[in-house]
Amino acid sequence: MExxxxxxxxxxxxxxxxxxxxxxxSSWKSLGSSADSKKALCDLEQFASDGNLPAVxxxxxxxxGADTGFDLVSQIHELYPELIIIVYSMFFAPEIVQNTIExxxxxxxxxxxxxxxxxxxxxxxxxGELFVQSELQKKVExxxxxxxxxxxxxKEVMGLLLRQFSNDKIADTLCIKKxxxxxxxxxIYEKTGINDKSELIKRFG
Numbered sequence: 001m002e003x004x005x006x007x008x009x010x011x012x013x014x015x016x017x018x019x020x021x022x023x024x025x026s027s028w029k030s031l032g033s034s035a036d037s038k039k040a041l042c043d044l045e046q047f048a049s050d051g052n053l054p055a056v057x058x059x060x061x062x063x064x065g066a067d068t069g070f071d072l073v074s075q076i077h078e079l080y081p082e083l084i085i086i087v088y089s090m091f092f093a094p095e096i097v098q099n100t101i102e103x104x105x106x107x108x109x110x111x112x113x114x115x116x117x118x119x120x121x122x123x124x125x126x127x128g129e130l131f132v133q134s135e136l137q138k139k140v141e142x143x144x145x146x147x148x149x150x151x152x153x154x155k156e157v158m159g160l161l162l163r164q165f166s167n168d169k170i171a172d173t174l175c176i177k178k179x180x181x182x183x184x185x186x187x188i189y190e191k192t193g194i195n196d197k198s199e200l201i202k203r204f205g
Contacts, residue, residue, distance in 0.1 A: 001126065006047075006054040007033040008040045008072070009088070010062075014111075018058070018088070018118070026119050028056075037072045044080065053083055056122055061089040061100070070103050077104025084125050088118060094143035095162045095204050097136055107131040143204055149191045157184040161197055162204055 005028050009015040012035065019030045031047065031054045034040040040059075047053045057076060061069025073085055086107035087100045097108045106125040109118050113133050124131040132140055147155055153174075160170045167185070171178045185197075194200045 001055050003028045003122075003126065004031050004054040005029070005056045005058055005122065006031045006040075006043065008035075008037070008057065008059040009033070010035045010060065018115075021115050022119065022122075025115070026122075028119075028122060037075075040072070041075070041079075044076065044083075048080065053080060055126060056084045056086060058086045058088050058118075058122075061087060061091055061096070070099060073100055073103040073105050086118075086121055086125060086131075092136060092139075093162060093204060094136065094139040095159055097132060097140050098143060099159055101130070101132075108136065109133045110136065146192060146204070150188060154184050154188050154191075157181060158188050158200070161185065161188075161200060164201065 003026075005019075005022065007015050007019055007030070009018070015033050015035070019033055022028050023030055031052070032043060034043060040057075044053065044057075059069060059072060059076075069087070069089070073087065076083060076085055081104075084107075085105045086109065087105045088109050088111060089096075090111050091097075092110040092112065100108055107121040107130070109121050109131075110133055113135070117133055121131045121133070147158065150158065156174060157170060160173060165173065167178055167181045170181045174181075188200075189195065194203070
């Protein structure tokens with residue numbers, strides 16, 4: 001497979017700098033970049049039409065202050081299941097890492113990591129491996145162990161709590177009643193031994 005990549009990040013200097021670093025320090029070739037999901041999806045559609053999808057897409061999670069990265073990862077994965085997605089983000093909470101993997105990403109590297117770790121991730125995922133930055137792996141394992149007792153819905157509610165959604169916003173996001181949200185939160189605290197939202201965020205946020 002040809003080693004090509006495409007970057008999605010709304011910070012122009014970081015986007016261009018990352019692309020330049022990768023090309024200068026590896027055999028990877030850039031097919032372009034975009035600052036938002038709309039242009040990214042248009043570009044990928046054109047690449048697919050030309051039979052020239054990149055081997056890897058490197059995507060941030062936040063765009064212009066909107067928390068749209070999870071949806072974008074899911075959408076790209078659904079449209080192009082053969083496409084390898086790496087999330088490259090300032091976020092390093094284990095819940096967010098796990099969420100992106102479940103959304104279809106094959107790799108996760110925080111922007112606090114060394115540039116070499118991003119290059120290592122690109123090589124590993126191209127070879128078919130799932131790659132999570134070494135400093136984050138243990139945290140993700142602990143988080144998964146912590147949430148084993150939770151139901152799928154309770155995990156969804158917990159994930160939104162960690163993103164500091166209000167109970168009303170959680171209810172709207174999941175299309176359930178606020179009272180149901182409160183019941184889920186109570187069960188989460190009971191099963192995990194967590195006392196309140198602040199303790200949950202401090203531990204896993």
